[in-house]
Amino acid sequence: MAKRYWPGLYWWRHAALxxxxxxxxxxxLQWLDYRWLARTHSTELYLLLVASVSLRLASMSERA
Structure with missing residues (x-):
């Protein structure tokens, strides 16, 4: 006798797919948006990186 399956038993496979x-x-889409942002605003991103490193170094030197 052939094995019978419930008609809606594998709906979760479709949902997972x-x-x-x-x-x-x-x-x-997020990766493409990041690439666009990095390409169009690269100067601002570099300035943000330099500023954050400078602030971190300044806060470390105050503690010492």
């Missing part, structure tokens, strides 16, 4: 596809799509 759609969820994974949506997650990959969202991650791709």
């Amino acid at each position: 759609y969820g994974a596809l949506l997650a990959v799509g969202a991650a791709t």
Whole structure:
């Protein structure tokens, strides 16, 4: 006798597949947005990095 399956038993596979596809799509869009942001505002990002390092070094030197 053939094994019978419930009609709606594997709905979670479809839901997991759609969820994974949506997650990959969202991650791709965020990666592309980050690349655009880094390309268009690279000077501001470098200044932010230098300023944060300077503040960190200044706060460390005050404690010593």
